[in-house]
Amino acid sequence: MKLILLGAPGAGKGTQADILCEKLDIPTISTGNILRAAVKNGTPTGLKAKAFMDAGQLVPDEVIIGIITERLAEPDCAGGYILDGVPRTIAQAEALEKAGVVFDSVVSIEISDETIMERMSGRRVCPDCGASYHVVAVPPKAEGVCDKCGGNLIQRKDDAPETVKSRLEVYHKETEPLKAFYAQRGVLKTVENQSTVEATSQAILSVLGR
Numbered sequence: 001m002k003l004i005l006l007g008a009p010g011a012g013k014g015t016q017a018d019i020l021c022e023k024l025d026i027p028t029i030s031t032g033n034i035l036r037a038a039v040k041n042g043t044p045t046g047l048k049a050k051a052f053m054d055a056g057q058l059v060p061d062e063v064i065i066g067i068i069t070e071r072l073a074e075p076d077c078a079g080g081y082i083l084d085g086v087p088r089t090i091a092q093a094e095a096l097e098k099a100g101v102v103f104d105s106v107v108s109i110e111i112s113d114e115t116i117m118e119r120m121s122g123r124r125v126c127p128d129c130g131a132s133y134h135v136v137a138v139p140p141k142a143e144g145v146c147d148k149c150g151g152n153l154i155q156r157k158d159d160a161p162e163t164v165k166s167r168l169e170v171y172h173k174e175t176e177p178l179k180a181f182y183a184q185r186g187v188l189k190t191v192e193n194q195s196t197v198e199a200t201s202q203a204i205l206s207v208l209g210r
């Protein structure tokens, strides 16, 4: 199964991708996680991406297209994958299409900007493995410590309220048009954000017919 999770920043794509990845036994590819690792390691891609990320702006399409085509060519992607946070522009979606990638389903998680603004202040991430938590909704077993790798959880710089506002503007302008793009191709499915992570997962699995 080739799947895209669409949704505003903070809609819960990463959390849902983690759950689906286990249930469907296919890898999750998150360009945000790949870029954060590149920034941390000071690679040329990381150096190019950092200023855009800190400002809540999109990293240029050519950088993302390079990252994603390379990643999808790796052997673990042969049986399908879940894309989290990519494509984020029509140009990225067209590049994937041109590369012959056809998606079975594109699930858009619908959530209001107000709920996102409230939610983002509680998000914590692991800088070592990329796992995502929320102090109330998805707390780690031990406060401040990653369940998966023991890393020290941090708040992302781009989760500051002003940056979240810019990221939401970018989402509405650049990414939301992807809904119409994939609706035209007959693969768009929309799911309303539910009051718990589990209920949203159930709603996603149900539109996927699982």
Ligand code: AMP
Pocket: 009, 031, 032, 033, 035, 052, 053, 054, 056, 057, 058, 059, 060, 064, 084, 085, 086, 087, 088, 089, 092, 158, 167
């Ligand atoms: P995310 O973790 O998906 O919210 O991504 C964090 C940041 O990485 C974004 O705000 C962008 O600056 C950058 N980024 C991640 N994925 C993409 C993408 N597909 N296109 C452009 N920029 C991206």
